[in-house]
Structure formats: structure tokens, C-alpha cells
């Protein structure tokens with residue numbers, strides 16, 4: 146989604162901003178731009194297309210704002226790219242989010258003789274702020290304008306005539322980075338990591354004034370205190386190193402990241418488990434890959450007799466009447482900024498359940514809405530397709546389940562031994578995965594089946610394949626096949642069968658039979674081959690591993706290799722963004 150970065154300090158702002166925009170590229174964008182204030186004027190450069198194709202830019206000035214845009218209102222173009230300036234060039238704005246009543250505001254401003262050159266809601270907003278500047282300062286004008294605005298925003302407003310910027314946030318992530326005699330702000334920690342780890346997370350309804358060495362935050366017209374968090378990430382962790390893509394790097398990092406996920410303070414585990422134990426009902430909610438991990442937790446808890454329900458965050462509100470103050474809602478998210486999840490948590494707030502979050506990023510909006518947080522500590526995940534966050538989430542879920550069960554030490558050892566096997570799983574499956582890719586890359590559809598806890602793996606593996614290779618892929622519970630999907634199977638259609646030697650083995654093999662009889666090409670994921678399998682992806686023996694981790698790793702790799710073989714960039718799939726911060 147769109148990215149914001151900004152600077153107020155002593156250094157050349159344009160150079161800092163251009164580097165920062167490159168650090169935001171991974172979020173997905175179609176255009177970019179920067180605006181620098183200098184000697185009473187604002188200079189703007191903005192373009193459709195890739196930042197890496199931009200010539201080295203060096204504008205004079207020490208205060209500026211920058212943006213990567215992912216089109217919502219108005220097509221990708223130079224004109225629709227941010228920053229947007231007020232009709233007279235006195236103000237510039239960068240904006241993430243959507244102003245839903247922008248058309249009515251635009252009509253009104255047109256009558257007041259404002260002029261517009263783009264189709265965007267953001268250009269309306271900067272002119273609306275301008276229209277409020279008669280007798281008041283930039284902060285008051287921004288606050289007044291925002292009272293008329295409906296929708297979501299993180300905005301930074303730059304003025305030709307002031308040596309500070311004004312920020313505002315509602316339902317879109319926004320952070321301030323406190324440097325040494327310089328200040329930064331961004332929608333995402335990544336561009337700030339070169340300069341500071343001291344970060345302040347703005348809350349909904351906050352406005353802020355940022356100078357080179359101070360910041361003031363206001364909410365509902367009063368000054369408020371927002372304390373800084375230290376972000377435990379480094380820029381080095383986000384370097385590609387010798388890998389061709391971030392997704393490849395992140396798949397290979399899982400041995401280490403699963404181990405990191407296991408380093409949890411006993412008191413955090415205890416506090417969360419005590420809430421879970423006392424819950425009348427547990428709701429697990431998330432989107433995408435995090436939802437698939439949530440399905441694993443759902444089964445782990447329900448096996449232990451807990452009343453659980455796993456729901457897509459965008460659907461949680463339809464089940465709101467079941468949630469009470471004795472419920473626990475477990476929110477799972479890599480970014481902690483997924484709009485559907487944030488909106489779901491706000492929606493159920495009136496029911497007053499306890500909210501426990503399983504997160505990767507520190508200082509997120511979901512964190513603000515939670516009673517307890519456990520971090521998976523996977524470090525920055527840059528690839529749009531989530532991999533190491535998924536296995537980190539699952540590791541933490543097993544740890545919590547182990548703690549609930551009184552078998553924390555055994556669970557930790559099992560997870561450690563699983564982590565140690567990641568390297569071998571990848572090495573040993575490499576040639577078979579290459580064969581599958583080579584022979585099946587022309588297929589239009591792939592189906593994945595699994596049962597019980599392996600159903601989540603089927604869904605996750607299908608999600609990985611479809612989002613980066615654009616091959617149609619679906620995951621099913623094995624038993625579902627004959628209730629419909631079997632009609633899709635014909636000669637040569639690939640069916641990936643998740644068949645670890647656990648209690649689901651016989652049933653899933655019998656489902657594989659059903660598919661094979663209709664001509665499917667069977668790709669078996671198991672510790673032992675079977676006569677049904679046309680392709681065999683070997684995973685370790687069952688007794689010492691956690692299947693939702695060992696089975697998914699080679700399938701992440703299959704998706705990665707398929708995307709590369711088809712000439713797609715797995716790190717930047719079309720139409721997708723790393724954090725989905727709009728509903």
C-alpha cells in the first residue's frame with residue numbers, strides 16, 4: 146500500500162527521502178514523489194513508475210515529504226502521484242488512506258475558486274487545509290479541515306513558509322522517528338532504521354507538529370504524551386545478501402526465525418495462557434496467511450477442549466453477538482496494521498473481550514488495541530508473500546498450547562528440532578521441486594488437500610502459489626473433494642496431497658485415490674513415498690517434528706520456484722501490497 150516518509154533536520158532532505166522511498170518499495174507502488182520546502186517555495190518531483198529508474202535527485206532544502214502511491218482514486222500517473230500541492234503552491238501533502246466524502250468537498254472548493262489538476266482525494270484535502278488558513282496556523286488549519294473529512298488518513302503537511310511539518314492520523318499507520326537533532330516520520334519503520342530506532346506510534350485522532358528537534362502531539366485539542374519504543378530491528382536484517390529474492394531469503398531464514406520465536410518471556414506466556422484458560426470462548430481472527438496460522442491454533446486449542454472459533458477479520462462483526470466480556474479474541478498479524486483486523490477489533494470493543502495479539506512488528510495499531518501481545522520476532526519480512534512470519538506464528542501458537550498443557554519444555558524441544566530440519570528439508574526437496582516446476586509449470590490449476598491440522602497447510606500452500614505465480618490454486622479439506630471439487634479433476638491436473646504420517650494419513654491417502662482415479666497428477670508431501678504419488682516431496686519422520694511447519698516449508702519453496710520459472714517477481718506480485726491498510 147502507499148508509503149510515507151519525511152524529514153526535518155540539517156541534512157539534504159531530498160537524498161534522505163530518495164533512499165527512504167527505495168526502502169518503502171517492497172510495500173508495492175505505482176508512482177512516487179517528493180516535495181522539499183526551501184526559501185519560501187516548495188519544489189516537487191513526482192513520477193509514475195519505478196523509483197530505481199529515477200535519476201539521482203538533489204533538491205536544495207532540509208525539510209521534505211515523500212510518498213509511494215498505490216492507486217485508489219485516480220489511475221497511476223505523474224499527475225495523480227503524491228505529493229499534492231495546494232492550488233497556489235503554498236502547501237504540499239502526502240496522504241495514505243481514503244477520503245470518502247472528497248467529491249462533495251471538491252464541489253464546495255470549486256465554488257470557492259479552488260482549482261484541481263488531479264483526480265485524487267488527497268489534492269482536495271490539501272486545498273481544504275489551505276482554505277482554513279485565514280487567521281490560524283498550519284496545525285489549527287489542519288485540525289479544522291479534518292473535522293469535515295470522512296475516511297481514513299495518515300497525512301503530512303508541508304508549508305513553503307514554515308520550518309515544521311504537521312502530521313495527522315486516523316486508521317492508517319503513522320510513526321515518528323526521533324533522531325539526533327533531526328526528526329523523521331513514516332508509515333513504516335523500514336526507511337527510518339538507518340537513522341533511529343526510537344519510534345513513537347501515533348494514535349487515531351492524533352495531530353502532531355514536528356520540528357528539527359521537538360514534537361508535540363494533540364488529541365481532541367489537548368496535548369498528549371506518546372512514549373517512544375525501541376525497535377529491535379536493524380537495516381542489515383532487511384538486506385538481500387546473496388539471495389536472488391527476499392522471498393527466497395525469508396524461506397531460508399526460517400531455521401533461525403523459528404528459534405527466535407521460541408525465546409519468549411515466561412511471564413508473557415503465563416499472562417496469555419491465564420486469559421485463555423479463563424475464557425468462556427476463544428475467537429481467533431486474522432486475514433490471509435495469518436488466518437491460516439490461526440486455523441492451526443484453533444485446532445490446537447480445540448483438541449484441548451477449548452471452545453474456539455477461527456474467523457476472517459472482515460467477517461468477525463457478523464459473529465459479534467457471541468462475543469462477551471468473558472471471551473478472548475486472539476488477533477494474528479505480521480504487520481499489526483491490516484485494516485480489516487483493526488476495524489474488527491474496534492467493532493467488538495463494546496463487548497469488552499480480552500484481546501491477545503500475536504504480532505511481528507513492534508509499535509503497531511493492533512498492539513494499541515490489545516491487552517496482551519506476544520511477538521514472533523521474525524525480523525523484517527519484505528516479500529509480499531508471507532513465509533517466515535507464518536512459521537513464527539505457528540511456533541508461538543504451539544508454545545502457548547504447550548504452556549497450557551503443562552508441557553512447555555517438551556514443546557520447545559520439539560520446535561527446536563523442527564527448526565533444525567528446515568535446512569535439510571529445503572536441500573533434500575530441491576531437485577524434486579525443480580522437476581515438478583519444470584513438468585507442471587504449464588498447468589492452469591493446482592489443488593492442495595490436507596486433513597485436520599494439515600488443512601491449514603493446504604490453504605496456505607495454495608495461497609502462496611496463487612499470489613506469486615498467478616496460477617489458479619485452491620486448498621481443500623480432503624473430505625470436501627467428493628462434495629464438489631472432484632468435478633474439477635481431469636487428466637493431468639496437479640493435486641498436492643499433504644500426507645504426513647499422522648492420524649490423518651489413511652484418510653488423506655484415500656482422498657488422493659479419489660483424485661488419482663480421475664486422472665490427477667499426485668504430488669505427495671510425506672515422510673514416505675506411496676504408489677499413488679507421481680511426485681514425492683520428502684519431509685522428515687513424524688515423531689520429532691511439527692507438521693504444519695515441516696510440510697509448508699517445501700511448498701513455500703515450490704511456489705517461489707514456480708513464480709521464478711514463469712518469469713514473475715515473487716517479491717512484488719501484481720495488485721498486491723505487503724500491508725493491506727485500507728478496507
Ligand code: M6R
Nearest residue numbers: 433434435478479480483530531
Ligand atoms: O500483516 P498481516 O499478517 O495482518 O497480513 C495479512 C494478509 O494480508 C497477508 O498474510 C497476505 O495474505 C499475504 N500476502 C500472504 O502471503
